Amino acid sequence: MQKERMTIHDIAKLAGVSASAVSIVLNDRPGVSDATRSHIKKIIRSNNYTPNLNSRKLILNKSFNIFIVADHRAGEGAFDDMFYNSAIMGALSRCGEVGYNLVLCDILQEYASSTLKQAVDQHNVDGVIFLQNIRAEVAEELTRAAMPFVVLDSHKQKSGYPCICCDYADASAKAVSYLIKTGHKQIAFIGNSSVHEFYISTFNGYMGALEKHGIPCCPSLATSAEVNFESINQAIGRLLKSEIKPDAIFCAADLMAIFAMQSLAMRGISIPEQISVCAVDNILPSQLSVPPLTTVDIAKNRMGTEAVDMLMDMIEGKNDINFRRCIPTGEVLVRNTVINRS
């Protein structure tokens, strides 16, 4: 096989040309005749030579690393959530296509002592993707260091940071419209109280759909909770005490719906016979629930690819970059938590 690692000079010698010629060919740049180009290519292949990326890194002052970070100081533990799993897979496949590594990064402590800061200082990262949120302090530091970044699944309507977002108001409206179409009249809403902007969008989608279909809305049917069983169990308790009994519950996220279903099951309420449940996200656990959850699909994978694309535009210094890209919402995935009451 391969003996010692070959260098660009070895190839140059074998091809009877200079190293620069080889470099030009390697990078597919103009500057050599077609004849020499194909000759050099032949030599490269027959020796299956691959340039050492480390030297390119040094001279180009690039790392070819994209960091994907879950900032635990800025929200939930995003890596724990199947939602971002899909987004990461999307980013991963696009990174492979453009020749970058996708490097995982958790921020658990202060930014100052994070591996992200270290990577920035050491030129060990060319761009970073934040899951869901970025703290202003971190954004400032990165801006100062001229480090491109993008927030994936940003809920801030106008943070001004480059972001990939999704119209959760629209997705919510789709879910609620579906509940209306299937004959539900008293549709409850459980929003996420810990992410304000997200609460607002989903609530607006919910209200919008009700209004559009002329369904009267009842304030006691809208509530909010954090994304954990206890909080959602309490929310269900409040809803069930309402004068108007809900015949359906719309949850702003799959995980919330799953906790809601646990709560309903404990109370002996059958889904969907007594209460229908519908949500937004389509994360893996929603296929594993009993019964499987009807939900609105979100193109999480696409968010990942789009984030990498935006980063590439920034790294390559393109102009006219669209710094806020919205991914269209998906359709209702009809499973078994919604019954037709009409």
Next chain:
Amino acid sequence: MQKERMTIHDIAKLAGVSASAVSIVLNDRPGVSDATRSHIKKIIRSNNYTPNLNSRKLILNKSFNIFIVADHRAGEGAFDDMFYNSAIMGALSRCGEVGYNLVLCDILQEYASSTLKQAVDQHNVDGVIFLQNIRAEVAEELTRAAMPFVVLDSHKQKSGYPCICCDYADASAKAVSYLIKTGHKQIAFIGNSSVHEFYISTFNGYMGALEKHGIPCCPSLATSAEVNFESINQAIGRLLKSEIKPDAIFCAADLMAIFAMQSLAMRGISIPEQISVCAVDNILPSQLSVPPLTTVDIAKNRMGTEAVDMLMDMIEGKNDINFRRCIPTGEVLVRNTVINRS
């Protein structure tokens, strides 16, 4: 703040010493007097200088990258499974401690056209962690390239590859013993038919526990399935047609148990009143099922840290490396799918 990037020479000049002295200090090696050392350190700090990792990469011929790979040709899509999520988090935190990047890598096609091979060729990886399995072909290629690797959660008893493993026979025995202790007499077993070695270990654990407690075993109560709803639904069908009715089902993995619970629910069988369910893994969805699943904990996080540790030993060329490290199994996490029948 920082003007232009400083180099080791700038620091040397400021400190009135040579670049080599600074290098020695940066790497904490002997060769300078304590006086100059602390003086240089002071200069470094006050300018908050950080060496450029790219130049170290070049001269040391290292990438400081650890790849963590899910080979879709060698098994299931490991990144989809919450099991490996936890292992990855463990690997991530240890990587941070030792100054390596953790780089995600999917193998969807042939190894020859994978980003892993590319990384190996380009000196863009120093060690690789395989999730669950490695194909012999890939192991050969890596060995030839002198690239350290370790298989995390290897099920092969004696593959000879460096690996982190877990005693699933022991974990299974714990689960089954717990079912016995809670008064179950007809305990069914659903093993994973697609990973032979895993099937064997869990089956042995199951049988061992039955024998140890003098419970007669009934062949018609042991079956196997693939990890998807259809296959497990069929397995449940077979079990329910058995002459001896099971009062509990032990599943070799949480995800299998979750599908089993879906199947049982569809058949109107209540858990745990009619049939108890117990499994092994403790992945996130097991907390989200109705009712929450009783299962044996596996220290997935620890598997990740241990994998990185082993890789570091290999990279640093230690001798007397233990190439097969078993992580002790955890305890039964008592949740709500097992009822006391005694």
Next chain:
DNA sequence: ATGAAAGCGCTAACAG
């Protein structure tokens, strides 16, 4: 104990 000098393998002016 310290510094000078020679690269690591590549790219990018600049000449010819």
Next chain:
DNA sequence: CTGTTAGCGCTTTCAT
């Protein structure tokens, strides 16, 4: 169109 030259920022002999 092609080759020569000079580095990128660090580590590492080898003199002093």
